[in-house]
Amino acid sequence: MSTRFSRHVASCALAVSGLAAMQAAHAQATGTIDARVVWQERSLSACRSEQSQTAPDVCLLRTMQRAGASPQALVAARMLVKANMTGYISAWRPLGKASLATVTYPFRANTNEGTLLIGSDGAAVDVDEHSVREEDRATPAWRAFAAAHPDAVPFAAADFVGSTATADGGQSVLFSTPLKSCHACADDGALLVAYTIDKAGIVRGRKLLTIK
Secondary structure, three states, X not given: OOOOOOOOOHHHOXXXXXXXXXXXXXXXXXXXOOHHHOOOOOOOHHHHOOOOOOOHHHHHHHHHHHOOOOHHHHHHHHHHHHOOOOOEEEEEEEEOOEEEEEEEOXXXXXXXXXXXXXXXXXXXXXXOOOOOOXXXXXXXXXXXXXXXXXXXXXXXXXXXXXXXXXXXXXEEEEEEEEEEOOOOOOOOEEEEEEEEEOOOOOEEEEEEEEEO
């Protein structure tokens, strides 16, 4: 497994029009990665303690190593730390030639999980980062929803809804992100977004389908 792990490609959504261009500009291929990146947390209570003399990121990596985490899991965690996303891969789900990785962020106050869509080229797309983009805000669906719920915002993590085959041999992967006005509030709606993956397993596009 390569020691390069993509921070995310969504950060440049305002600067480019397509996901492929974003990947070319920002994604760092990780090489072949698989379920060996997963680490099942043992105990991080010492890292969370106010008496801890060690920074949380250093404590996480040290705990993982002492608990027998795989080299792949440690590499992934180190790259997440380097990207200022201190956490570890806690679940892995193959999606044909692409995969879904669940990231656990143990030291965050509220949202402790996130989702990465990882293509066959190793480029990782953070589906929770900038989940509503400028092009989304320009759609009639978003304008109508925002008018009715002006305080509603997306709350990670996105839920994986399903995957369907496309006519060109690729697949479309659908995610749903709840929209609400506060963490404890009831959902006002859900943002449904599809990512297009080509037959080689590379993520090629993103589209807001609807808000329900």
